[in-house]
Amino acid sequence: MTALLTVEDLTKRFRTRHGTVKAVDGVSFEVERGETVALVGESGCGKTTVALSLLRLIDADGGRVLFEGADLASAGAQAWRQRLSIVFQNPYSSLDPRMRIREIVGEPLVTAYGLSGKALSERVVRHMSEVGLGPEHLKRFPHEFSGGQRQRIAIARAIALEPKLLILDEPTAALDVSVQAQVLNLLQDLQKRLGLSYLFISHNLATVESVADKVLIMYLGRVVERGPVADVFASPRHPYTQALLDSVPSIDPSHRGRLRPVMGELPSTLNPPAGCAFAPRCARSGGECRFSPPPLTADGVDRAHACLHPLG
């Protein structure tokens, strides 16, 4: 059976006054039905550019995106967005402050199906109840809601066209800590009930561990490691994955003082290193790492890494 989403060799370059930035450089992955794939990396690694290309909010320069085996390029943008949708990071800026909740959640239904009247309001009420919000909220404006409720509204809008895949771009990063669990649990619950697949974009490894099945670690536009979350976090092969794990501060008293930050910073995307982009910060790198970026090489069940001197 073909995967729900297949991304092959996705590439996106941005031309700027100072030169060309390869934001996404040959990224390939699959998302199966009902699973959560996490896309992890620091700012500038290209994770959001991948998301926006999948939604065709920006046009990729190369590669193919297949949904249930059919090419994205042949489908209209409208039809495409009925299959996959997105929840953005900040529900304070992703909801139009001048629209009532009824209009926000109903807008995709009006645009895609031309629904109106009773049919429209029934659908809106249903999707609101799916995210745990009652019909009494329909006439309100976004500013009358808390951050957690706004994110629920954004989720209701995202599932209004009954997509099979949701892209979640840091969906809890802008929320209060005590509210994040509500949204994460709601997303897990919706996934089970509606059979959704998620592409979960995050820089927070702890959150990724608690929600995702598989993980892709990105660095400067390329996937450097992928595999099942539990395996990758337990025994990372790429030194960058290890560096990320070593950078997570812990509340566990036995872990105090064990923070081992990697040296240096992300290289400039305008002038990336010729070889492995992580080599300048990597304790294991040798001269051979500086020639060309190592290819992503399969290694065990469902796992792959792009490193000439892998760990473990």
Added chain:
Amino acid sequence: MTDPLLTIRNLVIDFPGLERTVQAVRGVDLVVERGEVMGLVGESGSGKSMTALACLGLVPPPGRVTGSIRLAGEEIVGAPEAENERRRGKMAAMIFQNPGKALNPFFTIGRQLIDAIANVRRMDRAAAERAAREALSAVRIADPDMALQKYPHQVSGGQLQRAMIAMALACEPKLLIADEPTTALDVTIQAQVIVLLRDLARERGLTVLFITHDLGVIGSLCDRLAVMYAGRIVEQGTTDALFGHPSHPYTANLLKAVPMLGRGRVALTQIPGTVPNMSNPPPGCAFHPRCPSATTVCSQSAPPTVIDPSGYAVACHHPIGILAVRHSGGPAA
């Protein structure tokens, strides 16, 4: 024993409005000893940043501050602005979440560092420049001479935050207040800055009040912490004791609600409801509408703060865990 460096007593901060008054801080008691790294944890609106700003006399108008803040023996609350201005930088310095907004984009980092140092330490520019260079190497900036000549937009967020730390330290303050200094940084850079602050605190015996919403950051940096909720401190103790055996239901549930690396794919404990609106906080214990252990008394009276002999403090009518034993006079663990 010497006096604590910072003693806050019954601090109350109100923001009167036309219709409602926002009660940002509602009676905070906090002591920071010399040489310790104290964490102040809370969510948005908990009053943690206002408490910090009050320590510098920087609560913006129309904020009304009452109570007492003694910093190295001097009272901050109600002191004339000219006196507080003289204290800033020298007595207490602050670093902020977004270093890009804390620096002026029109001037080089060097110009701003040298100005600050010359002003606070009453030095001539040549001496201030030497101090700036030393401070930049102390925060592990590889090439201080180069960094001095850069404009803020020419360096990364991590380098800027280092420059801010350098500026704060070069003024040789008694207290460093850090308000979410790593929140805007990437994971690997955040870890670098945490380790830098931890090492600087150790090497120089620096006293730090570290404000954050991130429990993990506290865990890897702070000796003690205070947890704030809705303008009050609900629990306070050593990091090990508080994370090991939280006594307040808010802290206990928060620790289970936040994903922690190493726990695997688990269902998270959900705290119902939302952070209260501080123009109309719930009566009694502000956490009671969200609390699984709440009873009638919780909605009627604010719980008093109970402090055990070790200094562990909790404000809850129904504390859980070890402090419940301490509460009833039983043996402490």
